[in-house]
Amino acid sequence: xxxxxxxxxxxxxxxxxxxxxxxxxxxxxxxxxxxxxxxxxxxxxxxxxxxxxxxxxxxxxxxxxxxxxxxxxxxxxxxxxxxxxxxxxxxxxxxxxxxxxxxxxxxxxxxxxxxxxx
Amino acid sequence: xxxxxxxxxxxxxxxxxxxxxxxxxxxxxxxxxxxxxxxxxxxxxxxxxxxxxxxxxxxxxxxxxxxxxxxxxxxxxxxxxxxxxxxxxxxxxxxxxxxxxxxxxxxxxxxxxxxxxx
DNA sequence: TTACGTTATAAGAAGATTCTAATATAATCA
DNA sequence: TGATTATATTAGAATCTTCTTATAACGTAA
Numbered sequence: 001x002x003x004x005x006x007x008x009x010x011x012x013x014x015x016x017x018x019x020x021x022x023x024x025x026x027x028x029x030x031x032x033x034x035x036x037x038x039x040x041x042x043x044x045x046x047x048x049x050x051x052x053x054x055x056x057x058x059x060x061x062x063x064x065x066x067x068x069x070x071x072x073x074x075x076x077x078x079x080x081x082x083x084x085x086x087x088x089x090x091x092x093x094x095x096x097x098x099x100x101x102x103x104x105x106x107x108x109x110x111x112x113x114x115x116x117x118x
Numbered sequence: 119x120x121x122x123x124x125x126x127x128x129x130x131x132x133x134x135x136x137x138x139x140x141x142x143x144x145x146x147x148x149x150x151x152x153x154x155x156x157x158x159x160x161x162x163x164x165x166x167x168x169x170x171x172x173x174x175x176x177x178x179x180x181x182x183x184x185x186x187x188x189x190x191x192x193x194x195x196x197x198x199x200x201x202x203x204x205x206x207x208x209x210x211x212x213x214x215x216x217x218x219x220x221x222x223x224x225x226x227x228x229x230x231x232x233x234x235x236x
Numbered sequence: 237t238t239a240c241g242t243t244a245t246a247a248g249a250a251g252a253t254t255c256t257a258a259t260a261t262a263a264t265c266a
Numbered sequence: 267t268g269a270t271t272a273t274a275t276t277a278g279a280a281t282c283t284t285c286t287t288a289t290a291a292c293g294t295a296a
Contacts, residue, residue, distance in 0.1 A: 001144040003161065006137035009206045013135035018284085019124035022131075026119040032220045035243060043121065048285065050244055065217040069242050069293040072220050080210040084202065088127045092198040099183040102150045102190050136254085153273060166255065168274055187263040187272050238296085245290070253282070260275065266268090 015059030016084055020044055021052045025081050028062060034070040133177030134202055138162055139170050143199050146180060152188040 001009075016022065023042055027033055038049050053073060056062040061081055064071040075081050119127075134140065141160055145151055156167050171191065174180040179199055182189040193199050 001141050003137060003141070006140045006144075010135050010137040010140055012206055013131055013140075013202075014283095017128050017131035017135045019121060019128040022124045022128055023119050023121070026124075032215075032223070036241090045286080046243070047245090047287085051284080054244080060212050063212075063214060065215055065220055066293095067217045067220075069240095071243065072215075072217065074215050074220065076212045076214065077210040078213070080205060080208075083205045084131075087198060087201045087205070088130055090198075092195040094178050094181075094194045095196070096181060096194065097150075097183055097190075097192050099185045099190065102183055102185075102192065105150065132253095154271090163256080164273070165257085165275090169254080172274080184263095189273070240295085241293085243290100243292080246288085247286100249284100249286085251282100251284075253280100255280080256278090258276085261273080263270100263272080265270070 012059055015055055015061055018052065018055075020048065021056060022085070024049070024052060024056065025061065025075070026085060028073060028075050029078070029082055029085065032065075032072045032074045034067075034072055036070070130177055133173055133179055136170065136173075138166070139174060140203070142167070142170060142174065143179065143193070144203060146191060146193045147196070147200055147203065150190045150192045152185075152190055154188070 016025070020042060024038060027038060027041060035046060035049055035053070039046055042049060053062065053064075057064075060076055062073050063076040064073045066072075134143070138160060142156060145156060145159060153164060153167055153171070157164055160167060171180065175182075178194055180191050181194040182191045184190075
């Protein structure tokens with residue numbers, strides 16, 4: 001992965017990487033919500049929710065449609081958001097490898113993982 | 119999503135959310151690597167790589183097997199790491215919704231939501 | 237217009253993260 | 267043993283992020 005792409009992907013992940021923002025995204029996964037809806041659910045101030053929504057908007061994870069005085073927020077890349085939420089929610093058992101296992105893997109195929117031999 | 123889980127999931131995502139760490143994870147996705155392997159590829163110091171590996175280890179995203187003086191690092195939750203990398207690498211078109219679309223979704227009674235005003 | 241409800245922005249302190257420099261530890265080699 | 271190679275830790279400054287307080291902007295209703 002080249003550094004420029006790594007940088008922009010890290011920026012995207014940073015937008016996800018906050019408890020309040022994760023809760024906002026999970027809530028928007030259930031449907032459109034305005035800021036007062038979120039105030040009822042999250043234990044943080046309106047100002048703070050608004051600030052987090054700004055971060056999420058800048059990352060293009062959410063957007064809103066104006067409805068009179070309120071703003072209806074929704075996921076603007078639902079597949080991405082739901083994919084990430086689903087991955088981090090799932091259980092992923094932690095595996096362990098011994099030096100011997102690693103040696104065996106290496107002989108089965110090189111660094112580049114090009115098929116060398118069966 | 120309850121706040122405690124949101125907090126721990128945000129911690130996990132923070133481990134991903136750095137350009138150098140993403141590059142390390144992408145590299146480990148290709149196979150086991152020791153620190154000097156990574157030094158050859160990444161434009162950062164050995165000390166810094168080691169620090170990032172500590173973050174990744176604490177998040178249980180990587181682990182290592184000792185091989186004499188070197189440490190063979192590998193992904194300890196490869197499905198999780200590869201899933202996240204694949205999601206953020208893929209193109210996810212940004213969608214936009216109008217107030218009217220949102221209203222229509224609501225009346226179709228799709229997903230659950232909180233009480234709607236007016 | 238004024239008042240109210242809803243959401244956003246600004247400024248700054250507090251806290252967390254990251255990088256650099258120096259050093260430490262551990263295994264291997266001569 | 268001392269030198270060398272490989273990796274980790276510590277400490278601190280620089281930087282970034284977050285939260286708080288105060289306030290601004292916008293839409294609707296009276």
